[in-house]
Amino acid sequence: MRAVTHDERAAAGLLAGLVAVLMAVTAFPILYSLWISLFAVNLRRPNRMPFVGLDNYIAVLSSPAFWGSVGRTALFSALAVAAILVIATLVALLLDQEFPGRRILSACLLIPWAIPSVVNGLMWKWIYDSNYGALNGLLLQLGFIGSATIWLGDSNRTLPLIANAFIWKEVPLAAILLLVTLKSIPADLYGAAAVDGAPAWRRFFAITLPALRPGFLLVTLYEAMMAVRHFDLFFLLTEGGPGGASDVVAWRIYVETFRNLSFGTGAAMSYILAIATLLMSYALIRGMARTL
Amino acid sequence: MARIRFQSVTKRYANGATAVAGLDLDIADQEFLVLLGPSGCGKSTTLNMIAGLEEISEGALLFDDRTMNNVPAHRRDVAMVFQSYALYPHKSVFENIAFGLRMRRVPEPELRRRVMDAAAKLEIAHLLERRPSQLSGGQRQRVALGRAMVREPSVFLMDEPLSNLDASLRISMRAQIRHLHAQMHSTFVYVTHDQAEALTLADRIVVMRDGTIQQIGSPDDIYERPANLFVASFLGSPAINLLEGALETIGGTLCFRRGALTVPLPACFRGDAREVVLGLRPEDVGPATSEAAQIHGVVDTAMPAGSDQFLGVAVEGAMLFLRVPKDVRVREGEPIGFGLTESRLHLFDRTTGRSLRRAA
Amino acid sequence: MIVPRPIAPRMLRLAALGLASLLLLAYVLGPVMWLLSSSLQTEREIVSIPPHWIPESPTLANFKAIFATGLGLARPSPAGTDPSSGGFIPSVAANLLPAMANSFIVAVTVTILNLLIGVPAAYAIGKIRFRGRGLTLYAILATRVIPDIALVVPLFLVVRKLGMLDSLASLIIAYLAITVPFSVFVLASFFEQMPDDLDRAARVDGCSRLRVLTHVYLPLARPALVAVGLFAFLASWNEFLLALMFTQTAASQTLPIVVAGITSDFTVSFSFLNAAGVLAVVPPVLLAVIFERYIVSGLTAGAVKG
Numbered sequence A: 001m002r003a004v005t006h007d008e009r010a011a012a013g014l015l016a017g018l019v020a021v022l023m024a025v026t027a028f029p030i031l032y033s034l035w036i037s038l039f040a041v042n043l044r045r046p047n048r049m050p051f052v053g054l055d056n057y058i059a060v061l062s063s064p065a066f067w068g069s070v071g072r073t074a075l076f077s078a079l080a081v082a083a084i085l086v087i088a089t090l091v092a093l094l095l096d097q098e099f100p101g102r103r104i105l106s107a108c109l110l111i112p113w114a115i116p117s118v119v120n121g122l123m124w125k126w127i128y129d130s131n132y133g134a135l136n137g138l139l140l141q142l143g144f145i146g147s148a149t150i151w152l153g154d155s156n157r158t159l160p161l162i163a164n165a166f167i168w169k170e171v172p173l174a175a176i177l178l179l180v181t182l183k184s185i186p187a188d189l190y191g192a193a194a195v196d197g198a199p200a201w202r203r204f205f206a207i208t209l210p211a212l213r214p215g216f217l218l219v220t221l222y223e224a225m226m227a228v229r230h231f232d233l234f235f236l237l238t239e240g241g242p243g244g245a246s247d248v249v250a251w252r253i254y255v256e257t258f259r260n261l262s263f264g265t266g267a268a269m270s271y272i273l274a275i276a277t278l279l280m281s282y283a284l285i286r287g288m289a290r291t292l
Numbered sequence B: 001m002a003r004i005r006f007q008s009v010t011k012r013y014a015n016g017a018t019a020v021a022g023l024d025l026d027i028a029d030q031e032f033l034v035l036l037g038p039s040g041c042g043k044s045t046t047l048n049m050i051a052g053l054e055e056i057s058e059g060a061l062l063f064d065d066r067t068m069n070n071v072p073a074h075r076r077d078v079a080m081v082f083q084s085y086a087l088y089p090h091k092s093v094f095e096n097i098a099f100g101l102r103m104r105r106v107p108e109p110e111l112r113r114r115v116m117d118a119a120a121k122l123e124i125a126h127l128l129e130r131r132p133s134q135l136s137g138g139q140r141q142r143v144a145l146g147r148a149m150v151r152e153p154s155v156f157l158m159d160e161p162l163s164n165l166d167a168s169l170r171i172s173m174r175a176q177i178r179h180l181h182a183q184m185h186s187t188f189v190y191v192t193h194d195q196a197e198a199l200t201l202a203d204r205i206v207v208m209r210d211g212t213i214q215q216i217g218s219p220d221d222i223y224e225r226p227a228n229l230f231v232a233s234f235l236g237s238p239a240i241n242l243l244e245g246a247l248e249t250i251g252g253t254l255c256f257r258r259g260a261l262t263v264p265l266p267a268c269f270r271g272d273a274r275e276v277v278l279g280l281r282p283e284d285v286g287p288a289t290s291e292a293a294q295i296h297g298v299v300d301t302a303m304p305a306g307s308d309q310f311l312g313v314a315v316e317g318a319m320l321f322l323r324v325p326k327d328v329r330v331r332e333g334e335p336i337g338f339g340l341t342e343s344r345l346h347l348f349d350r351t352t353g354r355s356l357r358r359a360a
Numbered sequence C: 001m002i003v004p005r006p007i008a009p010r011m012l013r014l015a016a017l018g019l020a021s022l023l024l025l026a027y028v029l030g031p032v033m034w035l036l037s038s039s040l041q042t043e044r045e046i047v048s049i050p051p052h053w054i055p056e057s058p059t060l061a062n063f064k065a066i067f068a069t070g071l072g073l074a075r076p077s078p079a080g081t082d083p084s085s086g087g088f089i090p091s092v093a094a095n096l097l098p099a100m101a102n103s104f105i106v107a108v109t110v111t112i113l114n115l116l117i118g119v120p121a122a123y124a125i126g127k128i129r130f131r132g133r134g135l136t137l138y139a140i141l142a143t144r145v146i147p148d149i150a151l152v153v154p155l156f157l158v159v160r161k162l163g164m165l166d167s168l169a170s171l172i173i174a175y176l177a178i179t180v181p182f183s184v185f186v187l188a189s190f191f192e193q194m195p196d197d198l199d200r201a202a203r204v205d206g207c208s209r210l211r212v213l214t215h216v217y218l219p220l221a222r223p224a225l226v227a228v229g230l231f232a233f234l235a236s237w238n239e240f241l242l243a244l245m246f247t248q249t250a251a252s253q254t255l256p257i258v259v260a261g262i263t264s265d266f267t268v269s270f271s272f273l274n275a276a277g278v279l280a281v282v283p284p285v286l287l288a289v290i291f292e293r294y295i296v297s298g299l300t301a302g303a304v305k306g
């Protein structure tokens, strides 16, 4: 073992704050929650806290309701990520062009990103309102529907509509990330293809799309992580309803923990979600890296 | 005032690479020492250890009699000029030069005086208000020199300070650096891979390769009496000619033999029969006279080069590259003979690469 | 008729780009404009069918009510008053300004502490080779993969045990956990890009590590610092989940919590609700639009490496 060098002492001092924060507010809670997940903790019975081993995990994993919420989470995430990829690609392609007003446009693009998710939720709740909402108003005025329609209250429409609100807020970041990737495509790649007489659409499929792959990987990874854990819109728009139609994993954790006050199962579910997220990111990186 | 001593110093980087191995070096106070060697041989690492920018893995580094291993860079009385200049982009030229003095709490009037003084010497006084980005390469280089100069350090380190300048500027800056050394009472350690720079600047040169010292000596020692094949071939441009052959004693005289070629060797070489390499610098040939040892071959190519001409001469299946005056008339394909100056021959053991010259 | 050939395709291209820009603008701004328009309508106008896209008689009544009750200049309408009559002020109106103040205190404190903790750490990671550097980087990456909802349960229990529920301090600490790793990440990659020789030159010039940071890197890192500070501010201003768990009374509730409370209150008109929303939106949106350039470069620096 080497002696501690001067540099290492300096580094230790500079890192002290970060280490304290990581330990106190990340590492410790993670371990603590592992501990909790092994007990039957219920705040309704604060003095009894029997050790139950993996029972919480078994209970969660053998509950059909949990698997139902996993399915809804997967559906919501798949919808959201797919739509984000498509829309963000179009936006990035547009912003990659030079034209008057481009800068103003890209500044406006940041607005959805900056809006608090609570306001995003209330805004869409109001738009989707079945009596006076803008969606009904617009569709009626344009003659697409004959009478006011129920939106969020229709269990077939709930998930896609919540996804839409999520997508609206997430597209800007995804577009910025893809735009950076686009800008990093060497110009001579296009030059060579243009000389070969390839038409624009051929250039797009032969050069632009393949070159965007690292950006797609990044966006898929990040947005999938965000979608799987998303809570705010479910709380604000539907509270898991109607009839469980938007009961996703994040919502279940909240209900289990803070409404049923069953912290043990809540912690177990959180753990399962965290591990699933880790595995998902790993699989995504491996899978997409292979196709690159 | 600083004498710098390395005692069996080894530097291993975190990735396990050994950049310097068992370095022993004694640098005299106020000496101008040049570390010379190919890229990656450990010159910068050695310099950075003096500066305190790299930890020493093993051994000891002493300034005078004080062990410096654990003294951090900012507490050493050392100034350094970097190849990239490393000027502070957000500070004016004045503040760049003054920064080291400010960090050492030099009082304002003295600080001003010293900065102005250095700027005047380096002829950059009119640039003091500019930012580094508004300067030419040569001007930046002067600012970097000025920044080290004002500190009046006991150790002055330079890591390839001229490598980013164009050729003509490089030569005039060499003179300026020599001048600087004469004026200051500092120990200079200068890193370069450019042999011409080393030969013009140094009191002593340390030739390095793969983290070890190959030879330490004055520029003359290094050039005229290279200790091994590596040093011989690293110095000189164009490079020294190396002829493989055998060492034999013929009629009591030590001779170099290659096929029909026999070169009698002067008494400064010693050794018994073995495989050797004869070294001959391109400029060390003269007209063939009866007294001198001779070498004969066929002119393969002739290329004029200003005042001289370069000849490619085929000798016993090898090609020698020689430099002769322009007035020597040659024709490609014709035989030619040269006289050799005994004292300028070099002889090395082919297996060890070591010079066979007797210790002086 | 002679038309110079290149002009037609160029006009066509511009027209297509213009159309696409308008579509994008409508998509991005449409919902926000509707939020704004609704907030300027009276309780009566907001329930028109079809909706009035542009208010017929725009009114600042909602905002006046928020500021007047928040500053104690007016009282909320008593219970039992008919909400649909004009001039009804819901009782939650009084909570909005204090909540905004709470949000502001939390966000500013988090931003400052975030930089105080994050900048030195980022410098160490970006410029010093030390044992455990790789481990530190992995730990930082890991925090970005772990869902915040997984931290909620244990954090809640700890905060409760420490008796810190319903305090701004608990929020500040939790938000540091969310924002510091990201800041360190962005800043470390920024410091790493700076030439090593600058660091070396400064140390030879007499700077300790800390002084290199304060005298050389901080002045150079100003754009990155602005970006990172903005992220910390916006993240704290916008955060909902943890605030929902940790806060209980108006003493510590932040703006998103109060706004969410209004959202689920059926007695409050949509026009008032939208006004509360606008209030929460203005600060972050202004910051984002003003500092767009910094934010974009910071986002990409943080994401590309993460």
Ligand SMILES: Nc1ncnc2c1ncn2[C@@H]1O[C@H](COP(=O)(O)OP(=O)(O)O)[C@@H](O)[C@H]1O
Pocket: B013, B014, B015, B017, B018, B019, B037, B038, B039, B040, B041, B042, B043, B044, B045, B046
């Ligand atoms: N920070 C480092 N980490 C690992 N290896 C290094 C580092 N710096 C230099 N080296 C290695 O050490 C050897 C010597 O490097 P250096 O002292 O920079 O050589 P020179 O200055 O003579 O070109 C090289 O092989 C180089 O690759």
Ligand SMILES: [Mg+2]
Pocket: B040, B043, B044, B045, B159
């Ligand atoms: Mg070097």
